[in-house]
Amino acid sequence: MxxxxxxxxxxxxxxxxxxxxxxxxxxxxxxxxxxxxxxxxxxxxxxxxxxxxxxxxxxxxxxxxxxxxxxxxxxxxxxxxxxxxxxxxxxxxxxxxxxxxxxxxxxxxxxxxxxxxxxxxxxxxxxxxxxxxxxxxxxxxxxxxxxxxxxxxxxxxxxxxxxxxxxxxxxxxxxxxxxxxxxxxxxxxxxxxxxxxxxxxxxxxxxxxxxxxxxxxxxxGREDQSVNEKVLTSRVDHYWRVARIMMHAYHVYDDIDSPQLRSYMMNYFTIIMAICSVFSKLSDREDAMDQLEALWRELREYDERMYRRAKHGVVGTATNLPSGLGKKITIGGYRLAQKVVKFN
Missing domain, CATH: 3.90.550.10 (Spore Coat Polysaccharide Biosynthesis Protein SpsA; Chain A)
Incomplete structure (x- = not known):
C-alpha cells in the first residue's frame, strides 16, 4: 500500500x-x-x-x-x-x-x-x-x-x-x-x-x-535539553552557524516574490539574529562578542537591506543596545519574555 x-x-x-x-x-x-x-x-x-x-x-x-x-x-x-x-x-x-x-x-x-x-x-x-x-x-x-x-x-x-x-x-x-x-x-x-x-x-x-x-x-524541561538556557548559552556557536546558513539561503527582498512570505521570512530571520545577540551576551566565551560582531558584519556585506532590517528594527535595536547598561536591559527583556511565553 x-x-x-x-x-x-x-x-x-x-x-x-x-x-x-x-x-x-x-x-x-x-x-x-x-x-x-x-x-x-x-x-x-x-x-x-x-x-x-x-x-x-x-x-x-x-x-x-x-x-x-x-x-x-x-x-x-x-x-x-x-x-x-x-x-x-x-x-x-x-x-x-x-x-x-x-x-x-x-x-x-x-x-x-x-x-x-x-x-x-x-x-x-x-x-x-x-x-x-x-x-x-x-x-x-x-x-x-x-x-x-x-x-x-x-x-x-x-x-x-x-x-x-x-x-x-x-x-x-x-x-x-x-x-x-x-x-x-x-x-x-x-x-x-x-x-x-x-x-x-x-x-x-x-x-x-x-x-x-x-x-x-x-x-x-529536561536539564540536558538543547533549549535549556544553560545548554543553549554553551552552544551559542551553533546558533551562529545556523544563522549563517539562513542568511545565505536567500536575498530575501530580491528572491521572495510574495510580499507576505517575504515579510514573514525577514521577521523570522531577525528573531534568529536576536537570539544570537542575546545568548552571545549571556555567554562566558571570551570571543562571544567578537564572533557576534563578525556575524553582523557578514550580514551587512551579504545584504545591506537585510542587515538594516535585522539590526536596526525594533527587535534588533532592543537586543543590541550598547554599553553595560544596554546589555543588562537586553538580558532583562529576554528574561521577561521567557517568563511570559515559557519557550524554554
Missing amino acids: KKTITFGIPCYNSAAYMDKCVESILEGSDYADDVQIVIVDDGSAKDDTPAKADEWQQRYPDIVKAVHQENGGHGVAVMKAVANADGVYFKNIDSDDWADADALKALLAKLREFVAADEQVDLVLTNYVYEHVEDNTRNAVNYRHQLPVGRVFGWNEIGHFKMWKYLLMHALTYRTETLRKANLQMPPHTFYVDNIYAYVPFPLCHSLYYLDVDLYRYFI
Whole structure:
C-alpha cells in the first residue's frame, strides 16, 4: 500500500523515552498500513536505542523502518529519515516528544483526502503544545489569527505572526517531494537546525493548508535539553552557524516574490539574529562578542537591506543596545519574555 505519511523519529541515546513517541503514532493512527515510521538511530552508543529501533521494526515490519547511521547530529538524522521516507507527506517528531491521538486521526483523514484527490498541497500546518515538565503546565500555540482555517491557501493570504508564534518544525508536515526539492544541507553535529528546516523550504511551498488541531506535544524541561538556557548559552556557536546558513539561503527582498512570505521570512530571520545577540551576551566565551560582531558584519556585506532590517528594527535595536547598561536591559527583556511565553 502507498504510504500517506512518513513520521521521522531521530534518536540519539533515546531509550528512556522513545517508546512513548513511537506508541503515540501507532496508537493514534490505529496501526494504519498507509502510515510509516522511520526511526533513525543516530549512532547511539550509551544505551539500547539501536536495539529498541530494531525491535520496533521486527514487531511492525510493514509500518516501522529502523535506520542506523554514524552520529551526525539532529539535522543529519532528520534528513536521513526524509531520504528513507515512502510517504507522500513527511513529519518529524523528536524522540522525547509525542503526537496527540485525536489530532493525528484528523491529520491522517485530511492527508488521505489530498492523496485520493491527487491534490498537491505542499505544506500542512497544525498546532503544537509546550508540555512543561517542571510545573506540569501546558502552553498551546495555534495560528487561528494568522492563517485561513480549513482550506487550501497561498502565502499571500497569511496574516501577521507575533514573535512567539512562528511556524516551527513542530507545526510542519511537508509534502515529501517538496521537502526534497529544497535540498537541505544540514550541518553535522549542530543543534537548532530546526530553524533551517522551517525556513529554507518555504518559498517552494505554493499551496498550504491549516488544520486547527493540537497535534505535536513538545516535552520541555529536561536539564540536558538543547533549549535549556544553560545548554543553549554553551552552544551559542551553533546558533551562529545556523544563522549563517539562513542568511545565505536567500536575498530575501530580491528572491521572495510574495510580499507576505517575504515579510514573514525577514521577521523570522531577525528573531534568529536576536537570539544570537542575546545568548552571545549571556555567554562566558571570551570571543562571544567578537564572533557576534563578525556575524553582523557578514550580514551587512551579504545584504545591506537585510542587515538594516535585522539590526536596526525594533527587535534588533532592543537586543543590541550598547554599553553595560544596554546589555543588562537586553538580558532583562529576554528574561521577561521567557517568563511570559515559557519557550524554554
